[in-house]
Amino acid sequence: MRKAIKLSGLYIVFMLASSGYLLAQQSDYETQKEFVDSYQTLTAEVTNASSVEEIDSIYSKISSLKAEYETHESLLNNALFPSNFEQKMEALIKRARVNEEKLLVIEHQIDQLAQLSDQLISYQSELVILSQQRDSLYKAILKSEESEQKLASMVREYRKSLELRDSIVLNVIDSMMVVYDRQEQGYKSILGETFSPERKLGSDNPLELIAKIIDENNEFLSTNNQLLSVEDHLRMYVLQRHFQTKWESIQTNMLQAYADKNRTEWENRIDKKMKEWRMTASQKMWSSMDRYLEFSELELDAFDNSSSFFAALDSFVKEAYKKSEEEMLTADSYTQFKAFHSFWSGKIKNDWGAFIHDADVLTVTQISSIDDQLVGWEEQARPIHPMIIVFIVIIAVLTIGFTMAMFKTQKA
Known part of the structure; x- marks a missing residue:
């Protein structure tokens, strides 16, 4: 009997120990699973x-999770091998920080887009008003019977409106550059999230504004506007180059953001318009330069680009220098020099200087080359003063007379 009781006791103890072990195992498993x-x-x-607000609240949850399971770190280390509890928590915090930085970029981007949207609306309104003013002034000038002084004032106002409109066009593309000209690694994926359907701002498509600006500028340049000066055409040529350069920097991101499934169509459409604008601006600028030179009676070889323009200038100066060597006693060569020098220093290097540089019409090296040749041309072409000629003739006559007198004396 005692033996049976003893065995029963041992059995009970064994069962209790087994149950405790199993309960402990179950508890450890549940702890691991819950974590x-x-x-x-x-x-x-x-x-x-x-x-970012969501990330901030998640940081608190991460801290709570870490505090709750720190006492089970050894247990969790075994379960998480080859990683461990501390590494897992650090990895989670790092992931949160990375996403927080991305969300900060997106939120900043959205703020910029909101500002850009307001700016573009404002610019678009200004462009409409300025275009109307420009066209009204042009019509008024053509029909004007005002005095010459009044007409000159109207022309100045017209050109001022052109400059102001061009500055607004530059503001449009420069404003877009601030938002879209980003090349950092990973930015494109962030851009995609910024412009997800639920985040895309407004219904206006900036690509439409880009296309409209190109069309309007090309249409304006295509008209036979006699009021435009060489400087006007140079400025518009620079505008086109600047606009195209900026567009090429932002077009990938702009198309990704706004073209949706019509990316190829939009890209081809704007590229075609841009090429037409570039061709028209270039043709008009070089034609206006040619007309100015013709009016100034400076007959250069034909040119239609930067290379041929410099070649024409270089050839003209070289030939003029050679001609001046053959006409030392005439003023024709010097008159031609003064006409060219007035064009070169007064227009190319002064009035049009900034546009010549920005449009790469001439390089610094090319300008220096012409400058150096002009120094030699001026020295060669400058006519001898009439009194010097008289003096030389007198000296020559006296010399001849003296020689003849000496000859007669010796003969006598």
Whole structure:
């Protein structure tokens, strides 16, 4: 009997010990599972967070999770091998920080887009008003019977309106550059999230404004406007180059943001318009330069680009220098020099200087080359003063007379 009781006691003790061990095992398993579940939930929340505020609240949850399971670190280290509890928590915090930085960029981008949207609306309104003023002034000038002084004032106002409109066009593309000209690694994916359907701002498509600006400028340049000066055409040529350069920097991001499924169509459409604008601006600028030279009676070889323009200038100066060597006693060569020098120093280097540089019409090296040749041409072409000629003739006559007198004396 005692033996049976003893065996029963041992059995009970064994069962209790086994139950305790199993309960402990069950408890450890549940602890591990609860941690993993909580960790995965927080990881998903970090990944799906759509605002910095959400990330801030997740940081608090991460801190709470760490505090709750720190006492089980050894247990979790075994379960998380080859990683460990501390590494897992650091990885989660790092993931949260990375996503927070991305969300900060997106929110900043959205703020910039809101500002850009307001700016573009304002610029578009200004462009409409300035275009109307420009056209009205042009019509008024053509029909004007005002005095010459009044007409000159109207022309100045007209040109001022052109300059102001061009500055607005530059503001449009420069404003877009601030937002879209980003090349950092990973920016394109952020841009895609910024312009997701739920985040895209407004219904206006900036690509439409780009296309409209190109069309209007090309249409204006295509008209036979006799009021435009060489400087006007140079400025418009510079405007086109600047606009195209900026567009080429932002077009990838702009098309990604606004072209949607019509990216190829939009890209081809704007590229075609841009080429037409560039060709028209170039043709008009070089034609206006040619007309000015013709009016100034400076007959250069034909030119239609920067290379041929410099070649024409260089050839003209070289030939003029050679001609001046053959006409030392005439003023014709010097008159031609003064006409060219007035054009070169007064227009190319002064009045048009900034546009000549910005449009790459001439390089610094090319300008220096012409400058150096002009120094020699002036020295060669400058006519001898009439009194010097008289003096030389007198000296020659006296010399001849003296020689003849000496000859007669010796003969006598």
